[in-house]
Amino acid sequence: MMEWTSFDTWIVVTGMLSAMACALLGNYLVLRRMSMMGDAISHAVLPGLAIAFIVTGSRGSLPMLVGAILIGIVTAFLVQGIFRLSGLDRGASMGVIFTTLFALGLILIRQAADHVDLDPSCVLYGAIELTPLDTYLVGGFEIPQAAVTNGAMLLFNLLFVVAFYKELKITSFDPALATTLGINADLLHYVLMTLVAATTIAAFESVGSILVIAMLIVPGAAAHLLTDRLGVMLGLSLVFAALAALLGHVGAITVPTWFGFRDTSTAGMMAVMTGVLFLLVFLFAPRYGVLSRVIQQARLALKIVGDDILGLLYRFQEMAATGTAPMHAGDFREALKQNWPVRMALWRLSRRRWVRRVENGFILTDEGLRQGRGIIRSHRLWESFLCGKMGYCETDVHTPAHHLEHFTDEKMQSRLEDAADRPGQDPHQRAIPPAS
Amino acid sequence: MSPRLLILTPLGLLLWGAFDPSWVAAAGLGEHTLAWPSSEELLRVLTLRDYNTRVVIVGTTLLGLAAGLVGTFLLLRKRALLSDTLSHASLPGIALAFILLTALGAEGKNLLALIGGAAFFCILGTGAVIVIQRYSRLKDDAALGIVLSVFFGLGIALMGIATRMGSGNAAGLSSFIYGKTASMLFADAVLIAVVALLAAICAVLFFKEFALLCFDADYAASQGWPVTGLDFLMMTLVVVVTVIGLQAVGLILVVALLIIPPAAARFWTYSLKHMLWISGLFGALSGLFGAGISALMANLPAGAVIVLTASLLFGVSLVFGSTRGLARRGVERLRLSRRIRHENLLREIYEMMEVCGLSPEDAELDCALPQVTMDMLLSRRSWSHGQLRRALARGMAAGLLASDGRNWELTAAGLEEARRIVRKHRLWETYLIEHADVAPGHVDWGADEIEHVLDADLVAALEKRLPAEVLQQMPASPHHIEPVQGEAA
Amino acid sequence: MAAQAQANRQSSSARVHALTEDQRRRLPLAIQDLTVAYHRKPVLWDVDLAIPEGRLIAVVGPNGAGKSTLIKAALGLIPRASGRVTIYGQPYEKQRRLVGYVPQRESVDWDFPVNALDVVAMGLYGRIGWFRPVARAHRRRALEELEKVGMAPYAQRQISQLSGGQQQRVFLARALAQDADLYFMDEPFAGVDVATERAIIALLKELKAAGKTCVVVHHDLQTVPTYFDHVVLLNMRVVEAGPVDTVFTEENLKKTYGGKLTLLSQALFEYSKDPRLPSGTRGGGAL
Structure with missing residues (x-):
């Protein structure tokens, strides 16, 4: 030796x-x-x-x-x-x-x-x-x-x-x-x-x-x-x-x-x-290393998928007559055209107690409802702003709004609301949920 | 044989002079001077009578040719130092191949296996450079340096193991670092010849694609060219030449063959095609003379002499190159500033005369033409005393100016010339005003006449905007200055 | 028109030629007979320019007119084919301390390990001198400058983590820290956000109030009359230079820009209607 x-x-x-x-x-x-x-x-x-x-x-x-x-x-x-x-x-x-x-x-x-x-x-x-x-x-x-x-x-x-x-x-x-x-x-x-x-x-x-x-x-x-x-x-x-x-x-x-x-x-x-x-x-390396960049990207992707799930559930619930409307995991996968990221995101949301598994799918918890409302609020505010203020109505405002909704906090929401002259409805005549 | 002899002898002598042994002796070498060849040896090498010498010279010449061709694209792709990294990164491949072969009980110095190992690590190294550049904030120079040094370190560590192995003979491995040109075998020369042929064929076949890639890779990609594939092909050629060159001239010196000939060729032409062949020629010449000189003098390592020959060609090209050489550009710059001063001088005198009215009979103005003195001219422009004096002297020599030693005036020819220059400048100025949006790119006073740059209709239109008097005949000066004898042409 | 331009050129050149050394010493920038050429193509040609003290000067002109070249040639960063440039009567080499320079932002290595405060402190290095380290007082001074451009909260940020406009403000703060008398700024308004534009304007006004001279390469003609009080119209040579009121006219702009005047006429027209201005001050009114 x-x-x-x-x-x-x-x-x-x-x-x-x-x-x-x-x-x-x-x-x-x-x-x-x-x-x-x-x-x-x-x-x-x-x-x-x-x-x-x-x-x-x-x-x-x-x-x-x-x-x-x-x-x-x-x-x-x-x-x-x-x-x-x-x-x-x-x-x-x-x-x-x-x-x-x-x-x-x-x-x-x-x-x-x-x-x-x-x-x-x-x-x-x-x-x-x-x-x-x-x-x-x-x-x-x-x-x-x-x-x-x-x-x-x-x-x-x-x-x-x-x-x-x-x-x-x-x-x-x-x-x-x-x-x-x-x-x-x-x-x-x-x-x-x-x-x-x-x-x-x-x-x-x-x-x-x-x-x-x-x-x-x-x-x-x-x-x-x-x-x-x-x-x-x-x-x-x-x-x-x-x-x-x-x-x-x-x-x-x-x-x-x-x-x-x-x-x-x-x-x-x-x-x-x-x-x-x-x-x-x-x-x-913590910030500039390859691994941390990969993790950051994965985290962001997961957050976006999670946001999308919350948004889907919120919209579903909005349309459903009864108070709770469960959605199947398979429905999410189909709607978002992703498999593993959806599973991961569902697991993460369940762990945070934002969604709850019931016998025939997933429903939002109270906290989940609040989160989902925030996302939909951002989305519809963006749509109103882009259409009403920026004049992008003819083109599809859904896609940019869909990108921006993930990066919009409450402060931004209220600024958007002011900028769009406090619309009650989005361009598709759906109600914009109030701030919680 | 005789034409080759004709070329060889003068250049050989030139290089001989460059390696004058006297300074080496003066530097303290004492009796260890270079062994100068006898005329008999000289003749034998020059006529390639010796079999060994013939193999070596042919081999190095072809290697120089191949490296010169491939290196051109490498240089234009701004990746000259990648060859340096590649050649260093090949070392662990060589050592590892040797260790594996020896451990398996085979002969360690199987050339093909060693070359294969070297090529493998070259590619690995290139990949590492690209990964570091793409996935970290480090710039290309750091990526090159990191890969070069770490791979080379690994190579040294593996070499350390190889030399300590009980079985096998690692003694020849170091030739990959310094090169063993003098002991080149016929098989090596054949290998080099094949590679050189391959390089030449690729350079011709893919000339247009490589040129596009070097000039504007993004554009090439947008046009649907397989940029990555082309890049890979180009780098493969570099790897092949590097690996083949390793044992011929050694690790660092093969880098020189890839960089120096194309760098030298750049000074002679603006055409890529010409540059390619000049570079190949320079590479071949370096190989030819380097190996020849080394064969003549026992104590000169061939690889090093080949590189120094290439460097000498570079030095000559740098200074005397016909398109970008220093001498040529220096002369051009001097001519330009002289010309600017010359034109400014004539314009200045003309304008002084002009300000005072164009016709002396014009009683209303009652302005005598000024006596043009040095002081007056000095105050008008930023030229120095010496510059102005030289400009005046040149004007007199050209018969454009006349002087009594203190005052200056235009001769008839000078007046004509001044009017031409003033007209040109004023036309350009008018052009700048009339076509201000497109003008800056067109203005070119280097052209003698504005008509050489702009078309005749446009010039005619511009001329109409000029005040008519500019084009009229200028009156003779009332203060006629008698030219001093002998000074005016 | 051409004759008039010729006369203008002669009068402006005569003005600089006629300067006495004493007058020169009082001028922040005097350029005489400047010619810059790449190979045989001129970039600047017979430029004569006298910049008065305490003004905000815009240098405008079409693409390729040599605006950046003018600044670089004045600073000796590129060789001149002929000409003399003085800064307060002396060549630039002797007056470095008096000159601040904000280059275009492209040339910077944004990954360099410095934060905003470090960058601003660099403006003080010339005054700190060799060997002596950056003291606390210098840091405080740098922070003050950052505050002026509204960047104090970002002092500890590495520069790549700032937005384009914020980076621009940091470089302006650095120029401020230099405490120069004459500032050259190369397109400071290029690609910045509204907040930064406002910060730069406030800063320019402040500099002017402090008696400094700012020579700014600018590309947005509409804002020239509101931001600046002097203008140099440049297209390889000086078309016209002087107070905005008298020089920034449609005719002069046409001479500088040629056909691209539609937007411009509009801008001038809008400007001439501005109620805050004394009426009938400029040629734009004749549109």
Whole structure:
């Protein structure tokens, strides 16, 4: 079974720090509709790294950082430049630039491979499993170098986001307004892109430069589906990122064992976990999730069917001579041309005690009668209004009235009544029931 | 062979120059310079004498052609980056196919199975992008990014398992990421040739439908075209080219072949048909030269060189493209603003003369024609000192203006030209007034004569509304300025 | 008629040309010789315009007349082929703080995680300056602006959950928060409900009372005389500009709109019968 060592702890910590550093900036990429810019930059850093390696002949952090910042600026400028000059759409401009830079990077790495220890696959997928081997001594503790680097990056990004919170917000939301207010949207764009590049580099050792994009975009996108507040979105994305790192490593050392394998790449599993978290949010988010939308729609449909049943019963009762007139469930199904929704709605109405089952069908209870009267009142008021005030008599006023009756409350009813000059009868000469 | 040689050599040399090894050496590579080919090797590659080289070059050329054709529609459908997502999303398919085959005891690197797995995940990825876009508030870029990264992550995780499997040899799998162009087999080349043929046939057969889909999908749907089906066919072509290209040039670089050639082709034409074939040609050229150069120099990965060749073509097209190239558009913009200034200058001088009465004999007005000086002109319009001076100099060079160094006046030819311009402008203005509801879309001063845009009857009708004096002969200026020797043309 | 138009053009251009720098400094907006072209087709052509201070100015003209282009060119959002634009005597780049801009609503990402209050507070960002966060006082100020447009109860709503008219009011409140001296509004009345239209009008009057200048692209000719006191008739070039009383005549409108005048004559006629107006003030009476 799973064996957890301090190694694993450090892997998780490093993963969390780098994922959070990425996710923080990624929120803005998502909001600026520039998610693929993260992808472009994470591919394009390859030549930056290669040049840094070739020039210094080492894998030190500083040259890498310089190389990353330079390439971040170059990529952002080139994409923006091609976009403005060429008339291509933004996606194509990115595609042209980052594939070119990536190809250049591959060639440079091949040239450098002989004398610098640099493996492109290490750059691409990282080697988070090996990060705990390379440690610093900080205050008596051995802390992995990667954890320090990514922690520093996270701190820096946090400072940036806090310091420029409102500038980032306004330039993301409305760059034209930002410009008219004297906030340089272009400058902020380039700074953001540079930081993305720097974060990518800091993270590439742990998650690899390609998987960085998962950390950049997916937590922010998931958070965007959960909230309408920017601050909350930033916080949630950090939580998702951290969670993905933890679950990713746990998954990497447990999931393969179910199938008889030892383990797999933690970086890959981290990306998969962001996807799993996103999928959960996508399906189950309270307001913007697929499931809640389906439920909302089903509820509405059920309410409409229920309203229709109450209306039918009310009309039936109105026409019947005696006080109570039961209707069969089959009659409802036939009248409404629906089967299961009618059954569900009848069950719901019975449970609310708006209709009651008697031996030969259903009748309205007192409360049901009140509800049914309200619906018919809305319906006939709408018909009177549409015909009397809007002049739609020739066309069928029943259909629009039938749609509108479900969304008309008592306040609206009395306003309608006033607007239609308090009609006693609808256009079909049927009495409009009074307000109860 | 010789025509090919003729084309190959200069471009090869050009690219050779682009990869000048001296800067690499300067950058600290020291003795690890590129291995330059001997003239013998050069000849052997150029004449395709080598069997392996021949397979590789033919394969990559055809791949470039296919990608260029398919990519054109992808670009025009504004889905260039979808190819990026697709190619990344194929990785789990490759890894999973390998794992399953190995687990079942078969040879893991069965090309068809791997390609099948890749294609399956490509389609899954496309579906995921569409679902995310349709059922959430996220925009297309986020949907692409999410699918790309999560699928690729899954691919990496599965690759991790594949490489740790006891049996089977996963070593070659990574070639799907970087490409293994140099070791392309004859079977691969045949496969590529089939795909290229398929792409070309589809591009021709469905040209009209794809064009409609790219230009206005909603309209196509309203006209009863099976938009979803056509879209699916288009995306299938992209998937097929992507998957086939994966092992030839690698995951990211196949994206380049799908995006860059059509992007470059756009600068050369406004016709979709021409763009399609130019794009195919660019793709083929990239494959041809890229593979050729890579074969010549041992240390250059072919996939990367192919992409850089395509990029070079893009750069050249961006600057020198015959319809949308920067050079051409820059020159046009410069010409337009020069022309506006030129016309404004002549109009200004003409109107100054006009204000003072058209006939100097008209004693009632008693208005001497003004001395037109720089200061006067400067105050009339928003041009800068330099712009005005250059406009005046150009007018003199064209023989339209005469000057004594301080004052300026129209020559006889200048007067004629000024009258023509004033007439044109006033006719346009009258047109704007008389036909205000439809006018804005028609006004086109770029046309030399209003008659080129509006029909003759209309112009004649407009002319009647103009005050007659505009069309009369302008009197000669009483203050005749002696042209300074040598300045007037 | 053409000669008269020519004379008008010359007189109006002469007016702007003749401005001294001192006069320019007092003008909220002075445009001289503005030409904007896409490729070789002109969109605006020889536009000369001097906008007086403290007025509500409607910019009207047919579709494609370059109304939005005029505003965008004045704000430097699109390149100019020629011309000079000054705002209180200086180019726009130096006077950003004095200018408020309400763009057309299409360009906004409605899913963006901001609520109505946040959007209004954005109008204050320029004044808050770099690094400093949005303080409580700023929020209070934003809420006040929301109150002016009747949107205070919706302050915490995410913007996609507001109706079109409500969204428009929020963007107006943001412009108010900017506390500019010159406002550009691009079709603020397009597709809004009656309540919003009333709110916008009240707001415009209030701005005018405070001595601000509002340049509004407008498409409903019938309401021009009631809502505005200045009008710019635009059809690629300025047909006529000046006080509504003297400029908003049938003849000028015909020059601007051509044949589409049936509705318009009606509107003018109705307007000229309005008892609240001093009689015989406009050409519409001659209909």
